[in-house]
Amino acid sequence: MNREYVHGYDLRENGRLQDQAGTLVELLHSDTLYPAGCTVLEAGCGIGAQTLTLARNSPNARITSIDISETSLAEARRRVQAAGLTNVLLRRADIFALPFDPASFDHVFVCFVLEHLARPVEALEALRTLLKPGGTITVIEGDHGSAYFHPDSEAAHIAIQCQVELQRAAGGNAMIGRELYHLLARAGFASVHVSPRTVYVDSSRPELVDGFTRKTFTAMIEGVRESAIGAGLVEPAVFDRGIRDLYRTAGADGVFCYTFFKALGERP
Amino acid sequence: MNREYVHGYDLRENGRLQDQAGTLVELLHSDTLYPAGCTVLEAGCGIGAQTLTLARNSPNARITSIDISETSLAEARRRVQAAGLTNVLLRRADIFALPFDPASFDHVFVCFVLEHLARPVEALEALRTLLKPGGTITVIEGDHGSAYFHPDSEAAHIAIQCQVELQRAAGGNAMIGRELYHLLARAGFASVHVSPRTVYVDSSRPELVDGFTRKTFTAMIEGVRESAIGAGLVEPAVFDRGIRDLYRTAGADGVFCYTFFKALGERP
Numbered sequence: 358m359n360r361e362y363v364h365g366y367d368l369r370e371n372g373r374l375q376d377q378a379g380t381l382v383e384l385l386h387s388d389t390l391y392p393a394g395c396t397v398l399e400a401g402c403g404i405g406a407q408t409l410t411l412a413r414n415s416p417n418a419r420i421t422s423i424d425i426s427e428t429s430l431a432e433a434r435r436r437v438q439a440a441g442l443t444n445v446l447l448r449r450a451d452i453f454a455l456p457f458d459p460a461s462f463d464h465v466f467v468c469f470v471l472e473h474l475a476r477p478v479e480a481l482e483a484l485r486t487l488l489k490p491g492g493t494i495t496v497i498e499g500d501h502g503s504a505y506f507h508p509d510s511e512a513a514h515i516a517i518q519c520q521v522e523l524q525r526a527a528g529g530n531a532m533i534g535r536e537l538y539h540l541l542a543r544a545g546f547a548s549v550h551v552s553p554r555t556v557y558v559d560s561s562r563p564e565l566v567d568g569f570t571r572k573t574f575t576a577m578i579e580g581v582r583e584s585a586i587g588a589g590l591v592e593p594a595v596f597d598r599g600i601r602d603l604y605r606t607a608g609a610d611g612v613f614c615y616t617f618f619k620a621l622g623e624r625p
Numbered sequence: 626m627n628r629e630y631v632h633g634y635d636l637r638e639n640g641r642l643q644d645q646a647g648t649l650v651e652l653l654h655s656d657t658l659y660p661a662g663c664t665v666l667e668a669g670c671g672i673g674a675q676t677l678t679l680a681r682n683s684p685n686a687r688i689t690s691i692d693i694s695e696t697s698l699a700e701a702r703r704r705v706q707a708a709g710l711t712n713v714l715l716r717r718a719d720i721f722a723l724p725f726d727p728a729s730f731d732h733v734f735v736c737f738v739l740e741h742l743a744r745p746v747e748a749l750e751a752l753r754t755l756l757k758p759g760g761t762i763t764v765i766e767g768d769h770g771s772a773y774f775h776p777d778s779e780a781a782h783i784a785i786q787c788q789v790e791l792q793r794a795a796g797g798n799a800m801i802g803r804e805l806y807h808l809l810a811r812a813g814f815a816s817v818h819v820s821p822r823t824v825y826v827d828s829s830r831p832e833l834v835d836g837f838t839r840k841t842f843t844a845m846i847e848g849v850r851e852s853a854i855g856a857g858l859v860e861p862a863v864f865d866r867g868i869r870d871l872y873r874t875a876g877a878d879g880v881f882c883y884t885f886f887k888a889l890g891e892r893p
Contacts, residue, residue: 505768553823555884557886
């Protein structure tokens with residue numbers, strides 16, 4: 358191996374160090390590790406998609422995961438049991454009427470929840486009062502306005518915009534990721550720090566091509582077809598072309614980019 | 626200091642580790658360090674904006690920086706001398722008619738150049754032949770389609786689009802960042818690896834608010850006002866509102882995001 362190869366190798370390794378994580382779970386969760394013995398409230402756990410990772414990464418933290426839907430909780434309970442996790446307590450609760458004493462948690466974790474709420478600041482304020490002073494909140498949200506791709510396609514942007522409009526009509530905000538800084542600040546958190554987590558997918562990353570571009574993002578947009586057409590937001594032919602163009606970005610020369618935002622704040 | 630504070634501190638530090646670099650130079654350059662004795666070609670150095678960082682970060686590499694413009698080179702020469710750098714050779718040359726022997730460089734570095742070329746793959750092919758087998762090319766480009774912000778503004782997107790259209794009319798591509806993977810692959814490079822470098826700016830990062838949002842990105846878009854209006858791309862009132870809205874993203878509750886792409890490839 359000559360010296361040039363060695364140089365090349367070093368440069369490449371340096372590049373990887375600064376690089377984003379290889380999987381979505383790593384990208385979003387790898388720096389959330391709660392110490393043994395502390396209490397964590399996961400607000401809005403849904404069917405437990407994040408709960409499993411949270412509980413595995415912090416095996417000795419005591420996690421309470423709440424959701425407003427009993428149906429979702431039943432599925433979350435099934436998953437937690439199937440995974441053999443013993444550090445999670447699942448409980449039905451409304452984020453706007455939380456059945457906990459003030460200052461009763463060391464940490465709060467909220468993932469893909471605020472995007473669905475009409476009053477995210479009020480929810481954050483309610484969660485703040487549950488934290489002990491000095492306790493942290495971690496919030497993760499996506500932002501559909503951060504999606505861009507190659508080949509570019511106006512129809513694909515229109516299809517994505519349908520999802521944004523439908524979520525807005527339901528009181529939510531699919532572009533909330535970029536707003537986390539001021540939302541947490543307005544809710545009274547201190548030392549707010551936001552970091553972008555960009556998922557970059559090209560054909561050298563086949564797991565992300567399939568797992569993210571195709572089966573996560575494009576499948577999600579494809580899922581609103583009937584609602585979008587029914588609401589008169591788009592012509593069927595345009596929507597279908599948009600979906601075809603999104604799948605096209607999973608091709609050999611295609612690229613798909615999307616950014617999640619992870620915010621950390623502290624109860625003063 | 627109680628245990629909660631310590632936990633909060635640890636979590637925060639973990640967050641920072643995964644976080645993006647604090648300055649643009651760090652974000653783009655920190656993982657480009659060429660070993661002592663190797664030869665590096667910087668293709669398209671302009672007035673030497675990247676040359677100074679390149680030469681400082683690799684003080685014992687021998688850097689040859691070329692540009693097609695004698696005027697730009699004169700300024701680059703002045704800067705290199707003022708910085709006291711002795712490892713840079715500046716030379717006038719055309720990227721499509723390079724005055725070097727094949728396989729004469731260990732590494733090639735190209736930053737903010739391909740976006741201006743009508744035939745980027747041909748340029749990359751020409752550069753590839755100058756590399757020794759196993760030598761690397763590093764390419765950094767922006768992507769104006771990656772810009773989004775809070776508060777969102779249609780006028781601001783229109784103003785940015787003016788710059789994209791003007792650059793396209795001049796034969797370039799202001800959205801080339803997302804295309805680096807397939808461009809390098811098409812030009813015959815192996816082991817191509819692209820990583821996104823997202824600049825995220827909120828008011829907790831005042832140096833970036835001023836240095837990037839205001840003085841780099843918005844000032845650049847503002848600079849095409851006369852050309853854009855002259856070319857009939859936009860109404861003056863819309864453009865001016867767009868610029869005002871871009872400056873508005875530098876406010877206390879504002880956020881500005883932009884992604885650069887850094888690609889590494891190897892001559893097989």
